[in-house]
Amino acid sequence: MLLKRIKAKIISLIGLEMNAICDYLKFKKFYTKASGASKDQKKLEAWILQDKHRIEKAFTLPKPKFGFGKEVIPRLIDHLATYKKEFCADQVYYIGLGSLKAYINYHSEKKQELPMFFVENIKKISAEDFDHHECDLAGYNQILPAYEENTSKFSDMIRGRRSCRNFNIIKSKEITNELLNNIIDLSILAPSVCNRQHWRVHYFSGELKNQVLDFQNGNAGFQDNIPYIAVVTSDLRAFYSHDERNQPYTDGGIFAMNLMYAMQNFGLASCPLNWCNSARTEARFRKLKLIPDHEVIVLVLAFGFPNQNALYAKSPRLPVDNFYTIH
Ligand SMILES: Cc1cc2nc3c(=O)[nH]c(=O)nc-3n(C[C@H](O)[C@H](O)[C@H](O)COP(=O)(O)O)c2cc1C
Secondary structure, rough: OHHHHHHHHHHHHHHHHHHHHHHHHHHHHHHOHHHHHHHHHHHHHHHHEEEEHHHHHHHOOOOOOOOOOOHHHHHHHHHHHHHHHHHHOHHHHHHHHHHHHHHHHHHHHHOOOOOOOHHHHHHHHHHHHOOOOHHHHEEEEEOOOOOOOOOOHHHHHHHHOOOOOEEHHHOOOOHHHHHHHHHHHHOOOOOHHHOOOEEEEEEEEHHHHHHHHOOOOOOOOHHHHEEEEEEEEHHHHHHOOOOOOHHHHHHHHHHHHHHHHHHOOOEEEEEEEOOOOOHHHHHHHHHOOOOOOOOOEEEEEEEEEEEEOOOOOOOOOHHHHHOOOOO
């Protein structure tokens, strides 16, 4: 009995530290370091999908460059060749190839030569593999599935959302404080643990927006084209147990999705931006005093009215049976 009470006391004293160490060990064990990628199909898949995304995304920037991807493309090709040899040629393989096919088509449409690193490396892939119909799942689109603002079925709205990286700066000047308020009014219908509603949204535009985005690693090539950002945070003071350490991000993620649909409802487009910073970078950011210290940043949303000519990454999803198990 005494032993049990001592154990409970120790856990209550160092529970947070224990959780942090366990989280650290678990993350360290499972996350996909580049060096370990080829040993495991799932890890290789993760690398293929993210490098494929980097190529698709580059087409969608306001001023796409030609001959991009010197670091990403040789790695993607090597991973694809290994994937087919060691595992199989499934949809992951073909949508990876699809991004390379889109790269070739893009350069040919614009009458630009393919860079040497591409020409040399692509020889590692059999030419006939590019004829597979699943290759066309990747690439870019100019037109998204249509939906009517305010009246559409929710499923149409879900299908009509895509991350936008090409905004109409002039039209976005029409965004009023009232609209920013109405977006939040809809978003806060998101569920949260015990209805604690611990989210906050910090809107920034202009120079302050750029100051925040300088600490964000995924906006190269479109930072200046972003009219507004919404920094989604969670107030840590809403949590009382060390077992709740991930709850800010769980609820924050649900809220952020609601926020994106609320923006879409008003004809705006958005692009979620990760906030994956080291503790040191975070400390430098915090010195700017733009966000209260008791709030953690869940993610940042770039948003505004979309440019009518914007291209959108196709961002294909894997077959639906990958995502569920019926027990
Ligand atoms: C939490 C989160 C962080 C993201 N970070 C970035 C980012 O830093 N830069 C970027 O261009 N896109 C980013 N994205 C957008 C994804 O690339 C995009 O959602 C994904 O490719 C699927 O495409 P879709 O949103 O068009 O359906 C992020 C998405 C999420 C959910």
